[in-house]
Amino acid sequence: MAKSEIEDTAAPLIEHLAELRTRLIRSVVAFLVAMVVCFTFAQGILDVLLVPIEDVMRDLGNPNPQMQYTAPQEYFFTLIRISMVFGLGLSFPVIAHQMWRFVAPGLYREEKNAFLPFLVASPLLFILGGCFAHFVVTPLAMTFFLGFADAASVLSRILSDPQAVELVDGPVVSDSVEIVFFGKVNETLDITLKLIVAFGLCFQLPVLLSLMGKAGLVSADGLRGTRKYAVVGILALAAIVTPPDVITQIILFTVVYALYEISIQLVAVIEKKREERLRAEGYYDDEDDEGGVDTEADAPAEDADKAP
Numbered sequence: 001m002a003k004s005e006i007e008d009t010a011a012p013l014i015e016h017l018a019e020l021r022t023r024l025i026r027s028v029v030a031f032l033v034a035m036v037v038c039f040t041f042a043q044g045i046l047d048v049l050l051v052p053i054e055d056v057m058r059d060l061g062n063p064n065p066q067m068q069y070t071a072p073q074e075y076f077f078t079l080i081r082i083s084m085v086f087g088l089g090l091s092f093p094v095i096a097h098q099m100w101r102f103v104a105p106g107l108y109r110e111e112k113n114a115f116l117p118f119l120v121a122s123p124l125l126f127i128l129g130g131c132f133a134h135f136v137v138t139p140l141a142m143t144f145f146l147g148f149a150d151a152a153s154v155l156s157r158i159l160s161d162p163q164a165v166e167l168v169d170g171p172v173v174s175d176s177v178e179i180v181f182f183g184k185v186n187e188t189l190d191i192t193l194k195l196i197v198a199f200g201l202c203f204q205l206p207v208l209l210s211l212m213g214k215a216g217l218v219s220a221d222g223l224r225g226t227r228k229y230a231v232v233g234i235l236a237l238a239a240i241v242t243p244p245d246v247i248t249q250i251i252l253f254t255v256v257y258a259l260y261e262i263s264i265q266l267v268a269v270i271e272k273k274r275e276e277r278l279r280a281e282g283y284y285d286d287e288d289d290e291g292g293v294d295t296e297a298d299a300p301a302e303d304a305d306k307a308p
Contacts, residue, residue, distance in 0.1 A: 023098040030094035035087030042079040045086060046185070049192050052139040053183065056146050067185045078186045085193060092123050115211075122207050129203030132255070133195040140248050141191065198241040202252070205259045206266055213267035220268035223260075230260050 038045065050067065057065035069075045096119055103115075212218045223230075238252040 019102060023102045027091070027095040027098045030091040030098075031087055034091035034094075035083045038086040038090060039079060039083040042082045045082050046079065046189070049082070049134070049189060050185075052134070052192070053142045053146075053188055056139060056142040059143075060146055067183045067188065069185050074184075074186055078189055081186075081189070081193075085197075089123075089126075096123070118207050118211055122204060125203040125207060126200040129199040129201070130196040132203075133199035134192070137195050137199065137242070137248055137251060138192055140251070141195065141242070144248070195242070199252070199255075202237070202241075202256050203259065205256065206263045209260075209263035210266045210270060213270045218267060220264050220271055223264045223267060227260075231257065234260070 054065050069078070100116075100119060209218060209223065213220070234253050234256045237256065238249040242248040242252050
């Protein structure tokens with residue numbers, strides 16, 4: 001009895017593990033292929049990623065902005081890092097498809113129809129968040145850092161030797177040592193990729209909360225009741241993720257809080273549809289609810305009739 005039951009239950013487990021291994025191997029192969037493809041165009045991707053800091057340097061008076069690397073292997077590994085990040089994004093549809101093929105057989109038709117839109121929305125929202133970070137947030141961050149350094153350098157020269165400073169057609173000319181920015185490729189890229197990934201993940205908030213609402217783990221009323229805690233958490237996230245720039249932090253807070261409010265509305269819609277479906281299937285009985293209310297309202301009158 002025990003031996004046969006163990007053999008019958010072990011076979012499906014081994015089959016699931018074998019299928020999981022197959023899905024993982026296909027996902028890894030897809031990632032490696034996408035990484036090689038992205039490495040072929042890594043130089044062009046790097047040029048696009050460096051556009052914000054290039055524009056800021058031009059605006060600050062550097063007509064020929066240059067970036068440098070200080071180690072022989074630094075530039076190569078910078079391209080490898082770019083290939084890994086963008087290769088993961090390029091191979092995500094294949095990886096998501098493999099995940100879906102592994103999970104889908106254990107789901108009902110309704111669950112499949114409910115899960116598939118979130119699987120499609122997740123990469124789109126990540127791309128939207130990454131584009132927002134690259135075209136809006138990164139230029140503001142670079143303007144803050146480089147503009148602050150430029151202003152601090154000018155002010156330091158003026159305060160150290162006011163007599164040696166002359167204004168010639170606008171720029172400040174001084175005999176003292178001039179502080180010049182020579183950006184390293186990998187360090188600048190770290191800031192850009194950090195913001196892209198951070199905002200891409202923050203834009204996943206509606207997907208995460210909607211899935212949790214679909215599973216019954218959160219409710220719209222619960223999310224409304226925790227608004228003040230959400231505000232504190234979003235402020236802390238903005239202080240950690242973004243540079244020490246008030247404008248950038250305000251932008252991140254505004255965007256993430258707006259996504260939180262959108263998530264509340266999405267969870268409310270999910271709850272409404274669930275309630276309508278359960279009512280249509282007969283799990284909700286409105287007449288019993290109304291009868292219960294009427295019984296409670298008529299209870300004092302019945303007690304009054306029993307009184308002597």
